[in-house]
Amino acid sequence: MPVLQSTPALPLRSKSAKKGPAPPTVLTRSRFAHLFRKNGRACVLHSMTRQMLFGEEVLAALFEAFATPLSVASAVASFSGQGISAKMLEEAIDALKEKGLLIGSADEDVLVCKSFFHGGLLQNQIHHMYLLTTSECNLRCRYCFVEDNRHVQPCHMSETTAAEAIQAFARLARGYDEYSSVVIYGGEPLLNARTTLFAIRRLRQLEREGEFPHGLTITLLTNGTLIDEKIVEELKEARPLVAVSIDGPRHLHDASRKDGRGQGSFDGALRGFRLLQQAGLDPSVSCTINEFTLHHMDEVVDFIVKDLGAHALGFNVLMPRVCAASQTPEFDHEFAAHELIRAFEKLRRAGIYEDRVMRRVKPFVNGHFHFKDCMGVGGQIVVSPSGRIGPCQAMLGLDDEKYFPILGQQLSNAGQALRSEMVYADPLFDEWRHRYPLNMSDCVDCFAISICGGGCPYAAILTRGSIWQIDERICFQAKNILEWMIWDTCANMDESSDEASSIEKAKGD
Ligand code: SF4
Ligand code: SF4
Numbered sequence: 001m002p003v004l005q006s007t008p009a010l011p012l013r014s015k016s017a018k019k020g021p022a023p024p025t026v027l028t029r030s031r032f033a034h035l036f037r038k039n040g041r042a043c044v045l046h047s048m049t050r051q052m053l054f055g056e057e058v059l060a061a062l063f064e065a066f067a068t069p070l071s072v073a074s075a076v077a078s079f080s081g082q083g084i085s086a087k088m089l090e091e092a093i094d095a096l097k098e099k100g101l102l103i104g105s106a107d108e109d110v111l112v113c114k115s116f117f118h119g120g121l122l123q124n125q126i127h128h129m130y131l132l133t134t135s136e137c138n139l140r141c142r143y144c145f146v147e148d149n150r151h152v153q154p155c156h157m158s159e160t161t162a163a164e165a166i167q168a169f170a171r172l173a174r175g176y177d178e179y180s181s182v183v184i185y186g187g188e189p190l191l192n193a194r195t196t197l198f199a200i201r202r203l204r205q206l207e208r209e210g211e212f213p214h215g216l217t218i219t220l221l222t223n224g225t226l227i228d229e230k231i232v233e234e235l236k237e238a239r240p241l242v243a244v245s246i247d248g249p250r251h252l253h254d255a256s257r258k259d260g261r262g263q264g265s266f267d268g269a270l271r272g273f274r275l276l277q278q279a280g281l282d283p284s285v286s287c288t289i290n291e292f293t294l295h296h297m298d299e300v301v302d303f304i305v306k307d308l309g310a311h312a313l314g315f316n317v318l319m320p321r322v323c324a325a326s327q328t329p330e331f332d333h334e335f336a337a338h339e340l341i342r343a344f345e346k347l348r349r350a351g352i353y354e355d356r357v358m359r360r361v362k363p364f365v366n367g368h369f370h371f372k373d374c375m376g377v378g379g380q381i382v383v384s385p386s387g388r389i390g391p392c393q394a395m396l397g398l399d400d401e402k403y404f405p406i407l408g409q410q411l412s413n414a415g416q417a418l419r420s421e422m423v424y425a426d427p428l429f430d431e432w433r434h435r436y437p438l439n440m441s442d443c444v445d446c447f448a449i450s451i452c453g454g455g456c457p458y459a460a461i462l463t464r465g466s467i468w469q470i471d472e473r474i475c476f477q478a479k480n481i482l483e484w485m486i487w488d489t490c491a492n493m494d495e496s497s498d499e500a501s502s503i504e505k506a507k508g509d
Pocket of ligand 1: 374376
């Protein structure tokens with residue numbers, strides 16, 4: 001599937017439909033218009049609306065001429081005599097103006113920005129829950145937060161706590177008009193198989209009783225090593241999506257994913273994955289790109305597609321760590337972004353759409369603004385094993401009172417009246433829900449703002465001390481993916497016009 005066939009179908013302002021005063025004759029570049037050049041081609045992109053105009057070098061020069069306010073007549077006069085007719089120049093200026101790339105007044109930019117800004121503010125309806133059924137893990141992966149020099153108290157969630165959390169979540173999600181989702185995670189959730197399986201059954205029961213009228217997806221995130229025939233039988237009943245953490249072939253996986261004795265966990269993870277596959281549960285793979293796997297992406301992709309036979313895959317890019325002493329070696333995020341795109345292209349040829357890149361491709365193709373990359377900034381509760389509620393699962397064990405500020409009992413006590421607003425009345429949740437790129441000074445003028453979503457606030461805290469800072473892992477990804485999509489679009493347009501002209505030629509013959 002090509003990434004994009006044509007530019008997003010946002011409504012253009014038609015000249016004939018316009019009413020009111022005559023259009024201004026002096027124009028300037030929108031602050032949201034960005035110019036890209038490659039191999040003699042130019043693209044001007046509106047970062048908010050994703051309106052694009054492609055052309056040759058002359059388009060770039062024409063656009064640049066409007067760096068300061070300029071009348072259309074002056075622009076046409078200064079470019080005439082370069083082999084381009086005045087009519088063509090006027091048409092190009094008209095197109096730039098119709099797409100909002102040239103504007104008559106800065107107010108136009110303010111209006112566009114405001115309309116998107118409010119769209120982001122409205123995204124605060126809870127419809128996603130992380131249920132952390134245990135804080136313990138049987139592995140000691142090098143990069144995991146459980147190993148991250150923090151003091152996660154060993155704690156299993158009780159069935160009673162899980163039942164209360166699920167009931168509260170069902171009430172919170174009631175007002176949401178799309179499907180809801182629950183991820184069951186830990187630690188390793190199958191270390192507390194009793195509560196994990198109970199939670200999956202209970203969620204399915206509530207779904208059957210109509211509590212999730214727009215649908216419910218349940219995902220179990222596991223390292224796979226504790227999966228056995230008995231667990232598979234239970235999972236076959238409730239059919240959750242199961243994602244197994246596998247970082248590639250044995251030597252890459254075992255470099256990081258070790259047990260408490262320092263032994264690699266590849267055999268156990270593979271056995272669990274195969275048991276799920278044999279039972280028809282079609283497990284997906286969750287693969288962490290770390291300093292080992294980053295330099296072997298072809299090997300990782302070939303292993304996942306050909307050897308594992310997985311049909312779905314999500315890459316996680318290595319998280320920064322709390323403990324400076326245990327930091328992983330310098331990680332080149334720009335190189336990681338390039339490798340991610342290359343892997344996406346390879347996977348796409350195999351009919352697999354990797355989630356990490358896909359979540360940026362989709363808004364570009366569909367013309368939606370991707371406001372938030374993290375559910376924790378509007379849409380999610382995370383329930384800790386002891387039943388405390390916070391916005392982010394990675395905060396487990398850092399400071400429970402600060403990062404899991406709501407007691408489960410507070411939600412249960414609200415009964416049928418429980419609403420998302422009650423969660424967002426908490427100052428931490430309220431601050432988090434306001435964190436999205438349109439509300440971040442480092443982001444508002446970024447060309448990739450419409451597909452970025454702002455990455456992970458937790459990573460921003462660890463690397464730069466505040467959720468209001470940039471998560472540079474995702475920043476590199478979003479910018480590189482956007483540029484790649486622009487030129488992919490351009491290549492597809494060239495291909496289509498070549499095809500069209502050969503059809504025309506064939507007709508003529
Ligand atoms: S802050 Fe990061 S780790 Fe936490 S929920 Fe958001 S994306 Fe996930
Ligand atoms: S995080 Fe980076 S890519 Fe994303 S909107 Fe901000 S500046 Fe742009």
